Amino acid sequence: MKYRLTIVLFLTGLLNIKAYGDDQTIRLQLKWEHAFQFAGYYAAQELGYYDQAGLNVEIVPADTSTNVYEEVKSGRAQYGVGNSSVLVQRNNGDPFVILAVVFQHSPAILIAKNDVLTFHDWNTKKIMLEESSDELMLFLENEGLNLEDLNFLPHTFDPIDLTTDHVDIMSAYSTNEPYFLSKANIPFRTFVPRSAGIDFFGDNLFTSEHEIAKNPKRVQAFRSASLKGWQFAMDNPETVINWIISRYKSTYSRDFLEFEANAMYTLIQPDLIELGYLNPSRWHKVVKAYQARKKLDDNFQIENALYKKPEASNHLHILIGLAIATPILVILGGFALFVIRTNRKLDNALRESLAARAEATKQANLDPLTNLANRRFFQKKLQHLCQMAKSNNTPFGLFYLDLDHFKEVNDIHGHREGDNVLKDAGERLQRTLPSNCELARIGGDEFTILIPGIVDEAALGDIANNVLKAFESPFRIGVEQVSISASIGITACPKDAQDESTLLQFADEAMYAAKNSGRRQYHIFSQELHAMVLERQHILSDMRHAIPRGEMYLKYQPILDLNAQEIVKFEALIRWNHPTKGAIPPSMFIPLAEESGLIGVIGDFVFSESILQLAKWRKTLSPNLVMSINTSPFQYMESGKNLERWFHQLDQLDLPGDAIIFEITENMLMHHSSNVSDQLLALRDKGINVALDDFGTGYSSLAYLNRFDIDFIKIDQSFIRDMESGAMAQDLCEAIVSMAHKLNLHVVAEGIETEHQMNLLIKYGCDLGQGYYFSYPLEADAATTLLEEGINLPNTENTVF
CATH class of the missing domain: 3.40.190.10 (Periplasmic binding protein-like II)
Known part of the structure; x- marks a missing residue:
């Protein structure tokens, strides 16, 4: 019993x-x-x-x-x-x-320059404090400081600022900033709230x-x-x-x-x-x-x-009652009848429990949105195939698939429509793949495909092409039809690796290579690719310390008034001289900086250094000189915090807004938000001009010229280069200049390399020009000399750039 x-x-x-x-x-x-x-x-x-x-x-x-x-x-x-x-x-x-x-x-602490020993003179210090720093504020009050007497600045989240005059003390985390400062050999002191009995979570x-x-x-x-x-x-x-x-x-x-x-x-x-x-x-x-x-x-x-766990229902008294009632029922109803009925119930319960266990196991291995296998099942299957590959030398292929620009679907249409797209994508994949493939959704818009027995690159490529074709027809989102493609990374076991973690990493690396190559394609893993990924990680790591170590610096390329043949502007250009790798081109490190969030630090460095140099030149050589500064779309994502800091620096140097031109890309306008629009209006209010860079290379440049406050357009150098080879490019440049002038815009021609190009642009009425014909980008001292002596055309000296 x-x-x-x-x-x-x-x-x-x-x-x-x-x-x-x-x-x-x-x-x-x-x-x-x-x-x-x-x-x-x-x-x-x-x-x-x-x-x-x-x-x-x-x-x-x-x-x-x-x-x-x-x-x-x-x-x-x-x-x-x-x-x-x-x-x-x-x-x-x-x-x-x-x-x-x-x-x-709490890891919240205050970090200060090494010469800040006590709290006695903090009213003379510059302090950067992050929002929601109540425990630090309480800490300062407990130390006898009057918060109203302290000079608080917006936080830059860059501990290296402690090496400059920008800040003396900043809020930080004991888990983060001490590492970066120690690695950069920067001495510092910490002030910890717990030392004063302030112990927040x-x-x-x-x-x-x-x-x-x-x-x-x-x-x-x-x-x-x-x-x-x-x-x-x-x-x-x-x-x-x-x-x-x-x-x-x-x-x-x-x-x-x-x-x-x-x-x-x-x-x-x-x-x-x-x-x-x-x-x-x-x-x-x-x-x-x-x-x-x-x-x-x-x-x-x-x-x-504070969360309280729901009280579990107490069935113990019921079970005790049943245990007591059972012998009574047996005595009253007859032992034989009880046994028969109990056995019958047990048989039914056993069948139901087995069905329940089967259903529970099924649900535990399914993604509830798409009804595909989930991450848990995929990991078990991948582990099993790896073990088989090791013991029996049984090969298999692994696809790592990610939908291109899927985040925009969620942002624009909402997560409900995004979920519908994921369901449709899963159904398309199921219809396309061979029957022996294992398809799983492992999270977000990421899918994996296990292909037993196939490692031949041509065969894997054929399957990948079929998958890509499945995404060629548009997805229905509400009443719209939207094109959504996929990028696929491919790796094979045991050729590339034999353990599941490494295989997944390699497939992921190959997938990102497909994205970086333009998306809507597949990429097969190779050791050369892996070496490039490791190199990229090393560059990212080194980039964090490049500015404090003095590895990054600016060069300045003059921009001339084409009619007067005089320098009226300079464009500030960032350069990186790595101690072991040498010169790393901006085309390599700027995209990495944008992906990692370091573009804010680099952008602030370019702005600060360039306007400081501009202030010197305006005071000594050219009072109306203008500095053109490239900006990234990512610098406009913080609701104006960057602008406030930049405006403050301009005021400190007594520079008017019209001494600056911010260069933006059409990509920023194509994906603009109300936040970006507000910041462009703030630039106008400050008197800062805005130039649309690489004009003519995008899809809808004309549509933005009246919608936003654009002052200059910069004709992309590819158009200037083509002027040498045909009348069509010349007509196109002339049309751009004419159109811009009718819209009251000034035109800058980039990449002028020959006298013939310059003369044609002057003939078309182009306002400004820059390029190697006038000067290569120069360091500050050489640019100063050029500004003093003026341009002597043609400039064909061998200048290091």
Whole structure:
């Protein structure tokens, strides 16, 4: 009987199996770009903990313009990673709830120049303070400082600024900035709030009351899977670092990630405190600290802001009752009848439990959106095929497929339409692939395909071409039809590698090579490609230190008034002289800087150095000289923060706005937002002119000339070069000049290399010109000499550039 009762209880548990997910992709919004700071969530994703819980999770990185709280409040993300200021957000009307504390101690610190020893003269210092730095503000107040007397500046998030006159002290994180300063051999001092008894929590996983009320089991499952991932990350940091580098495309070096992991361990304290522990008593202290700064109402209830697990239904008393009732029923109803009916019920329960287990296993291996295999199943299958390849030398191919520009579908049409596109893409792939292929969606817009028995490049290429053809017909999005292509990376086992992690990394590298080659194509992995990827990572790592080490500098190319043959402007051009690789061309490092977010640092350097040189030239040689500065679209993504800083620098140097021309690309206008439009208007209000660079190479340049406040157009040098070979190019240049003048625009011709080109442009009425015919780009001293002596045409001296 005891045996039978145990079986009944076991089967009852199996019948209660239920997936917590649904067809919706749930999104976790990080507070910064991919780093070890979020290691637990990557582990939960890569190890299939989310999949096992029936959750389809997308981990979304942030940039400097991302507001984590706004993402969760709006519903674009269901979960977020924030600091203790989530309490302030709740107090202001956003019903957020803290699910788990990851950092038991905050990494927030103040870093200062090495000569800042005490707090006594901080009122004379320049301090950069990040938003939501309440614990640091409280720290300063506790040290006797009057916040109103301090000189706070906007944060540049560049610790190397401590080597300049821009700043003396900045807010930072003990897990980040000390590493970069130490690597650059820059001495510094730290001031830690915990030394004064101010001990806030660090990163917290939070969600909204709406999510808890609507999906209580999903919340509990997501929290549990995430904390399980954090436990793995704490025990296996090297494994997670490999994932961050290979699968999440972090721009940070392995050395930094290892430093970050070690620094985090003492803040998380997994050996002393249960991961995720909320510790209400410490939260009460945090509340009191916020109330002291008038950031929380006096009646703020911390209990409502902390997650409480749903109380599990207690069926124990029912089971006890059944255990007592059973012998009574046997005595009253007859032992034989009871046994017959019990056996019949057990048989039915067993059949139902087996069906439930089969369904549970099926759901655990399926992506709920597309009904394809999920990441968990893919990883198991990939591991099995790798083992077979090692033991039996059985080869197979691996495709890594990513939809091109899919983010724009979500941004423009919404995530619901984006999900429909993913379903359609999965169906197209299923119809196209051979029957023996294993297709999986492993997250976001990423799919993998395992192809047993085929490693021949031609055969794999044929399959890839068929896949690409499947995406040639447009996708229906609402009432529109939108073209969406795919990029595919291909690798093979055992030819390229024999372990699953390396194979996936190589396929991913090949996929990005396909994207970088123009998208809508496939690329087969090679060791040469891998060497290029490693070189790219090294360049990215070195780029972080290039400016403080003095490796980057500016050259200046003169821009002439073609009629007067006089220098009226200079274009500032960034150059990088690497200590071991030599000159690295801007065409190589600027795209990497844009992808990694370093373009902001480089752009600020170009602006500061060029206007400083301009101020010298205007005071001593040419009072009306103008500086033309190239800008990247990524520099206009921070809602005007860059402009405010630049305007301040211009005012400090007493330079008028019309002393500057910002060069922008048509690509920036094609993907403009209201934020970009507002910043272009701000440039106009300051008197700064705007030039549209590489005019004529885009698709819709004319459409933007009246829509935006453009002052100059720069004819692309390809048109100037073609003027030597045919009348069509000459007519085209003449038409561009004529059209621009009718729109009250000035015209700059780039790439003038011959006297004939110059004379034709003068004949057409072109206003300004630059190119090797006049001068190569020059360093500041040589440019000064040229400005003093003037242009002597033709300029054919062998100038280093």
